[in-house]
Amino acid sequence: AQSVSQHNHHVILSEAASLELGCNYSYGGTVNLFWYVQYPGQHLQLLLKYFSGDPLVKGIKGFEAEFIKSKFSFNLRKPSVQWSDTAEYFCAVSRNFGNEKLTFGTGTRLTIIP
């Protein structure tokens, strides 16, 4: 079974700082990778996804993520964060064939200080 690790539990940054949230997964086969964001009191929303092709994926709100297959990683980045990026961020993985099941990481809480 696949698993997802998000090592940063809580990250605090000032506005305009650069962001990188780590995500590592364990599964040897072909995977689909996702980052979801959950703003306080709201449901999960898709930030970006990787299926195949260019390993650098651009999502909404200026976020991007890079798939590094050799490192089993899919880190989320943003060059300059805003106060409105305060939220919880979840990395998720599913197998490309057969199984629709998403495995989520435990989430990283991001707090942006104005």
Add this chain to the structure above:
Amino acid sequence: DAGVIQSPRHEVTEMGQEVTLRCKPISGHDYLFWYRQTMMRGLELLIYFNNNVPIDDSGMPEDRFSAKMPNASFSTLKIQPSEPRDSAVYFCASSYRMGALNQPQHFGDGTRLSIL
């Protein structure tokens, strides 16, 4: 387009009562997922359906939990009898597959359940 619709948004009930959570997936989506989110355990997949058939219910915590999907546009998650440790936010999500690709799941607003 309407997203995933869950009801009720909030539910407060006493221990021992039956609780029924409802979900309407996005039209055309043939996968439906039930998740539970708590501070302690994060986001847990409880069960998911494909074409109204339960595929994996290994995340259902106990026999007190049951889920049904009588048709493509409706699913319920029932807890009977409810216990205080069932207090959580329950999310429903839906998706579809395009060829061999699992499309992203779309989440509902969740039901915040409090068992007193």
